[in-house]
Amino acid sequence: MTDLKDRLLDAALPHVAFDGWSEATFRAAVEDADITPAQGRAACPRGALDLALAFHARDDARMVAQIRAQDMSDMRYRDRVSHAVRTRIEIANQNREAVRRGMTLFALPMHAADGLRALWGTSDAIWEALGDTSNDVNWYTKRGTLSGVYSATILYWLGDESEGFRDTWDFLDRRIDGVMQIEKVKASARKSPILSRLMVGPNMILDRIKAPTRGPRSDLPGRWRDPS
Structure with missing residues (x-):
């Protein structure tokens, strides 16, 4: 199924620039990939929407492979995060x-x-590639914070016309620096005798929050919800 979806995706990309992630693109991809409509729907039941998600996931996988192949042991942790985001955007630039x-597609309410x-x-994927081992509330805060950084940087990059996207990388560094300032404030609060006592109750609740259990990964399109 993955090979079939890759064929569809490769066939779709030349059409996306003109027709977007649309039904017209999906039909053209099925024809260009020389497969039947039934095979196309088997791989992507929701058509172009599943193709767009597959495109995003494939670039994530390429980013992970690239990061894991690099030695970043001499880099500061904030620089590793910045490098990972930059790597992801550089991969995205191949199909800007x-x-x-x-x-545009994911901005639609549905x-x-x-x-x-x-x-x-x-x-x-970025945190996993960087070896994140958090299993408490930090698992969520790290991913939530990075989601904000990444989404803001992607939007900036899409409008960036500077040479080599220099302005985008400066923007990214400022966002990462802003996050690091928040972490410094949190660390100072933990060291403060007064604030640490005030946070005893909330911390007891936060300590009960655990990272989700990792289940088997699936390459099937869409999501299954138990109707019960």
Whole structure:
């Protein structure tokens, strides 16, 4: 199924720049990939929407492979995060118009939830590639914070016309620096005798929050919800 979806995706990308992630693009991809409509629907039941999600997930996977192949042991942790986000955007730049069209698709109310899951998946993939071992509330805050950084940087990048996207990388560094300032404030609060006592109750609640259990990954399109 994955090979079939990759064939469809490769066939779709030349059409996305003109027709977006649309039914017209999906039909053209099925024809260009030389498969039957039934095979196309088997791989992507929701048509172009599933293709757009597959495109996003494939670039995530390429980013993870690239990061894991690099030695970043001499880099500061904030620089590793910045490098990972930059790597993801550089991969996206290979099909910039497809990314732009994807942002338009996921801005639609009926597809917003899929877009948010894709964004969260990118942040999760980055942290996993960097070896994140958090299993408490930090698991969520790290991914939520990085989702905000990544989404803001992608939007900036789509409008950036500076040489080598210099302005985008400066923007990214400022966002990362802003997050680090928040972490410094949190660390200072934990060291403060007064604030630490005030946070005893909330911390007891937060300590009960655990990272989700990792289940088997699936390459099937869409999501299954138990109707019961």
